[in-house]
Amino acid sequence: MHLYPKEYERVKEFVRERRAKLEEYLKRHFIPKLKEALKRANIQAEITYRPKHLFGIWQKTIRKGISLEDVHDILGVTVIVNTVEECYLVLGIIQNTFTPVPGKFDDYISLPKPNLYQSLHTAVIGPKGRVVEVQIRTWEMHERAEKGIAAHWAYKESVNLKDNSIYGWLKELVESLKGSKDAQEVLENIKLELFSEEVFVFTPKGDLLVLPKGATPVDFAYHIHTDIGNHCAGAKVNGRIVPLDYRLQNGDQVEIITNPNKKPNPEWLKFVVTSKAKSKIKAYLKELERERQIQEGRAFRELSKKAEHRQAGAFGKDKKAGGY
Numbered sequence: 022m023h024l025y026p027k028e029y030e031r032v033k034e035f036v037r038e039r040r041a042k043l044e045e046y047l048k049r050h051f052i053p054k055l056k057e058a059l060k061r062a063n064i065q066a067e068i069t070y071r072p073k074h075l076f077g078i079w080q081k082t083i084r085k086g087i088s089l090e091d092v093h094d095i096l097g098v099t100v101i102v103n104t105v106e107e108c109y110l111v112l113g114i115i116q117n118t119f120t121p122v123p124g125k126f127d128d129y130i131s132l133p134k135p136n137l138y139q140s141l142h143t144a145v146i147g148p149k150g151r152v153v154e155v156q157i158r159t160w161e162m163h164e165r166a167e168k169g170i171a172a173h174w175a176y177k178e179s180v181n182l183k184d185n186s187i188y189g190w191l192k193e194l195v196e197s198l199k200g201s202k203d204a205q206e207v208l209e210n211i212k213l214e215l216f217s218e219e220v221f222v223f224t225p226k227g228d229l230l231v232l233p234k235g236a237t238p239v240d241f242a243y244h245i246h247t248d249i250g251n252h253c254a255g256a257k258v259n260g261r262i263v264p265l266d267y268r269l270q271n272g273d274q275v276e277i278i279t280n281p282n283k284k285p286n287p288e289w290l291k292f293v294v295t296s297k298a299k300s301k302i303k304a305y306l307k308e309l310e311r312e313r314q315i316q317e318g319r320a321f322r323e324l325s326k327k328a329e330h331r332q333a334g335a336f337g338k339d340k341k342a343g344g345y
Contacts, residue, residue, distance in 0.1 A: 025079075032075045035089045040072065043096045050148040051098070058118040059100075064110060067101045084218075098155045101163050105130060108157045112141050115155060119145035122152060130162075132221060132231060138166055223274045235294045236269050242277045243298040250301055254280035266292040284309070 022029045047070050059066050078092050100111050108130060125144035133139045141157040158166065218234040222241065232240055238258070243250030255278035256263055269275065285302045293299055 028079055029075065032079050032089065036072075036075060036078065036095055039095055044070070046147075046149070046151060047096060047098065047153070051151075051153055054118065054148065055098075055100075055115065058114050059111065062110065062114055064102065064107055064114070066107075066111065068098065069101070070096045070098050072096055098153055099163070100155060100157045101160055102157070103159065105159060108141055108159060111157050112143060115143060115145060115157075119147050119153075121145050125154070130158075132219075132229070134219060134231070138162075140166065220269050220273075221271050222269050223272070225274065225276045232269065233294050237266055237292055237294070238263065238269070238275055238277060239265050239289050239293050240295040240298045241269065241275045243293075243301050244295065245277070247301050249277055249279055250298060251285055251305055252279040252281055252283045254278050254283040265289070 052068055052070075055068060073092075073095055078089070078095065081087070081092055082089060100115075102108055102111055122144040125142075127142040130139045130141055139158060139162040142154065143157070144152055144154045147153045219231050220234050220236055222230050222232060222236075224230065224245070230241065230244060232244060238256030239250065239253055242253040242256075253265070256265060256267070257276040257278065258267060258269070258273050260274075285305045287302075287306060289302050290299060293302065
């Protein structure tokens with residue numbers, strides 16, 4: 022509202038003109054038909070719709086390079102069920118009941134976002150030819166989406182922290198904060214990871230990793246382990262050597278070449294994008310600088326001692342010669 026007043030008013034007016042009609046359309050046409058289809062399949066589900074934030078609508082037009090008229094989730098429909106299996110059953114029912122929009126499907130259940138958000142996203146053409154975007158998730162996923170990842174502990178009475186992926190994500194977050202005096206920079210890095218688009222890549226063993234879009238082999242190396250990042254000497258992508266500033270693409274298989282003598286390069290900070298890679302590189306360089314200063318201090322102390330000895334020797338000679 023304050024930073025972009027013209028854009029704010031434009032989006033606000035756009036939503037005001039369309040929201041009431043969309044709400045009526047969902048209540049009278051789309052949701053009743055969906056409820057009937059789920060009832061026939063004997064699936065218990067809660068169907069809701071929620072308004073999209075004005076800033077989110079504007080950001081979507083910029084991120085995807087589309088006009089406001091192409092944003093179809095001003096009011097998005099959410100279907101909440103009890104199990105993951107039912108999520109996929111509901112997806113099949115929706116796509117059989119309505120016509121799916123090609124290219125408008127994302128499976129964030131099998132491939133969660135870096136912040137552990139999970140849902141199935143699809144877009145279909147409902148009655149009267151309107152495009153409707155639908156999210157399908159379990160109650161646990163809904164809690165996490167609405168209240169954040171901390172809701173995971175509120176939802177489950179006991180969590181095995183060692184095996185929990187959310188714990189792993191939070192642990193990496195805490196590690197990136199350690200030793201950093203510039204809290205604003207850390208915050209910006211984390212925001213970049215949370216709200217950027219993702220890229221899906223594979224390890225040589227076929228394990229899937231999700232990284233922020235624009236990530237490089239160095240980001241990949243630090244994601245695997247700090248030591249691998251610190252000793253990264255090169256990288257192969259799909260079997261071919263690539264520069265360390267190569268931007269990873271969906272489906273790339275990445276292999277990191279390490280060398281125990283290799284150390285982090287300050288130049289890496291110019292192209293890495295993950296907060297973990299940035300914080301680990303800076304921490305190593307900071308420690309390197311500290312060691313350099315210690316060595317210089319020791320060398321200076323040794324020189325000072327030698328100077329003192331020379332001065333003391335000269336004083337002794339002068340004293341013997343009767344100069345004092």
